[in-house]
Amino acid sequence: MQSVLVGLDLLSLNAIFCFACYHFQHQFVKGLYFYYALFMLYLNIAWLCTALFVEQYSEKNISSFESFTKRSVRAYVYFLLMGLTYLFFSHQVYISRLFTIVVLLSFVLALIFNRFLYIFIFSYYKRIGNHLDKIVIVGYNAVSKKLASYLEKDLSNKSIVGFCESSENVNELSNYPILSDVDHVLSVCEEYGVSEIYSTIAPQQNPEIYRLISDADFNCIRFKVIPDFNYYISRFGQIDYLNDLPVISVRHEPLEDVGNKLKKRVFDVVFSSVVTLFLLSWLFPIIAILIKLSSKGPVFFTQKRSGRNNKVFKVLKFRTLKHIKGEQSFQQVSKHDDRVFKVGRFLRKTSLDELPQFLNVLVGQMSVCGPRPHPLPLNDAYKTVVDNFMVRQFLKPGITGWAQVNGLRGETENKLKMAKRVEADLWYLENWSFWLDVKIVFLTIFNAIRGEENAF
Numbered sequence: 001m002q003s004v005l006v007g008l009d010l011l012s013l014n015a016i017f018c019f020a021c022y023h024f025q026h027q028f029v030k031g032l033y034f035y036y037a038l039f040m041l042y043l044n045i046a047w048l049c050t051a052l053f054v055e056q057y058s059e060k061n062i063s064s065f066e067s068f069t070k071r072s073v074r075a076y077v078y079f080l081l082m083g084l085t086y087l088f089f090s091h092q093v094y095i096s097r098l099f100t101i102v103v104l105l106s107f108v109l110a111l112i113f114n115r116f117l118y119i120f121i122f123s124y125y126k127r128i129g130n131h132l133d134k135i136v137i138v139g140y141n142a143v144s145k146k147l148a149s150y151l152e153k154d155l156s157n158k159s160i161v162g163f164c165e166s167s168e169n170v171n172e173l174s175n176y177p178i179l180s181d182v183d184h185v186l187s188v189c190e191e192y193g194v195s196e197i198y199s200t201i202a203p204q205q206n207p208e209i210y211r212l213i214s215d216a217d218f219n220c221i222r223f224k225v226i227p228d229f230n231y232y233i234s235r236f237g238q239i240d241y242l243n244d245l246p247v248i249s250v251r252h253e254p255l256e257d258v259g260n261k262l263k264k265r266v267f268d269v270v271f272s273s274v275v276t277l278f279l280l281s282w283l284f285p286i287i288a289i290l291i292k293l294s295s296k297g298p299v300f301f302t303q304k305r306s307g308r309n310n311k312v313f314k315v316l317k318f319r320t321l322k323h324i325k326g327e328q329s330f331q332q333v334s335k336h337d338d339r340v341f342k343v344g345r346f347l348r349k350t351s352l353d354e355l356p357q358f359l360n361v362l363v364g365q366m367s368v369c370g371p372r373p374h375p376l377p378l379n380d381a382y383k384t385v386v387d388n389f390m391v392r393q394f395l396k397p398g399i400t401g402w403a404q405v406n407g408l409r410g411e412t413e414n415k416l417k418m419a420k421r422v423e424a425d426l427w428y429l430e431n432w433s434f435w436l437d438v439k440i441v442f443l444t445i446f447n448a449i450r451g452e453e454n455a456f
Helices: 002-023 033-053 065-090 097-128 142-153 182-192 208-218 258-294 342-350 357-362 376-382 389-394 415-431 434-450
Strands: 133-138 158-164 178-180 196-199 222-225 238-242 245-249 300-306 312-318 367-369 398-400
Touching: 002 033, 002 097, 033 065, 065 097, 133 142, 133 182, 142 158, 158 182, 178 182, 182 208, 196 208, 208 222, 258 312, 258 342, 258 357, 258 367, 258 434, 300 376, 312 357, 357 367, 357 398, 367 434, 389 415, 398 434
Parallel strands: 133 158, 133 196, 158 178, 196 222, 367 398
Antiparallel strands: 238 245, 300 312
């Protein structure tokens, strides 16, 4: 089925290109058709390269509608950038701009149509059961029912024949028939032409599974075991291997991958350098003068905060509170706090007081996006009362974050507010992507322009 989708996409791209050539032929300069043919060849290669790079057509990604959609969008964005890059660097002045816009925009519509067409065709074939791999699920329990529901929703080419389980273990009506007990699974496979067996019963639970694995290999039937990890952990985890030993992580952390760490660090350095050179270089002196005119004391404010792996560092901010000599006890800033001077209130409202933290980012203490770093007393106050509070310290703290763009910023005067912030930070930790960071940056800018209720 993957080849069908590849063919549909390439056919659509070339059909759109040829139709556009026919429609705009009166604008073409005679004798320069070669440039259009070269551009057409380049677009075909560009689409195949980007689609393969994001694994657009892999069976694993096609089987999940969400992954299928995300990778289609990502592939098109890369394709669009490659197309525009080609026109820019090759100086193709002979190719009509209107022609290029029509081709590129029409192709995105064709991609959307192709994906709905693919889903329709696949759903039809899945309904009539032709050309699908038939599978049997061994065991009838919470895991097997969840597996069946996932396979029903997937765009994979698998068709469930039924369950194999002892009748005394089945106390309800099932969505698929109970075909036999565990001892007669192979007979069921022969009768229905099954090509795969999914077992939700581990061999340690039933020694008969060992014999079934051997018999399945002998009869050229793939055997797969779905372990119930809820026995070990109560949430979604990640499985890695240390040589031949499976290692279960209790949570998925994309930023533990070296490649993802590098992507994030490059983004941090590039973005912070641009902000420092083109914004802070002229804005710093202006803000510094305004602070000095409004309040006696230093321009900058430093405070010890918790960083990645709970390491302490000094965060840098523009001072927004009245300067009081001597060490003061920690107190969160409230909405109408009289310690905030006039210019300081503006800086806090617009988040301009956070700008010096781009220097923290450049030296590697912080990231552009991540959980906000808390003062040490605030960490000490909540780490024993809010579940998973210290897990947020697995990441570098950020200037902005998923919690902040969702309104979970400002004073956290009770456990519930802090718990919601931690929940958002943990979601970010487990769902990080490069594009999520880009989204957070845009939302931060948008919120700063619009104004935020909790910014004070």
